[in-house]
Amino acid sequence: MSQYWSGRFAREGMIWGKEPSPSAEWARGIFEDAGLNSVLVPGAGYGRNTKVFSGAFTTYGIELSTEALELAAEWDPATVFIAGSALERQLDVLVDAVYCYDVLHLFLEEERKKLIAASLAQLRTGGLLYFTSFSDEDCNNGCGRRLEPGTYEYKSGKYAHFFSEADLRSHFSGAEIIQTGSFPERLQSEQGGIHEYILRYIVARKVK
Ligand SMILES: C[S@@+](CC[C@H](N)C(=O)[O-])C[C@H]1O[C@@H](n2cnc3c(N)ncnc32)[C@H](O)[C@@H]1O
Structure with missing residues (x-):
């Protein structure tokens, strides 16, 4: 996995451009309305979305790819980037919110559980989670070799999990689910x- 992403960041640089996902703006609004102060972004890439948060909150990004981290340090110097795996706890402080964009669907079931558990472990009780991931409504769902229920090698050497609403809710059943929905994302390279x-997307609150 890390080789795949490092190769892409080395070749393509800011793969998805400089504009953040609209979901980062929506999450920032939710976090601001709740009066929160700090945000963790697991799998932060080159900081395309951390920059939406770092002007308003103390922001931490966890990222595995050294190539992405080099780009991120330049693009978003206000975020504290940590080199390491988002599947394990990396922070020794608790944050008020976690925003995680398009990372959850990259993993098989056991690792998806680890990503959510690590995110919850770094979040204070009462804090908010905002996660996005591929939808089962996407045209790639069901394409290619099936590795696990809902998970397909939809491109050669690249797999993803495609979430139904019930599946996404069940992944976050340990938290209080506030809102779910789906939206079309448009990326310009x-x-x-x-x-x-x-x-x-799912918005949830850590309850214990
Ligand atoms: C689809 S990209 C999304 C990037 C970023 N969230 C954004 O919004 O631009 C997935 C990112 O997750 C990173 N990644 C993959 N596995 C990881 C892991 N175990 N820990 C931390 N980052 C990881 C990749 O290097 C890549 O930057």
């Missing part, structure tokens, strides 16, 4: 290419 896909 630095080279001008456009890629569209359908994402689900």
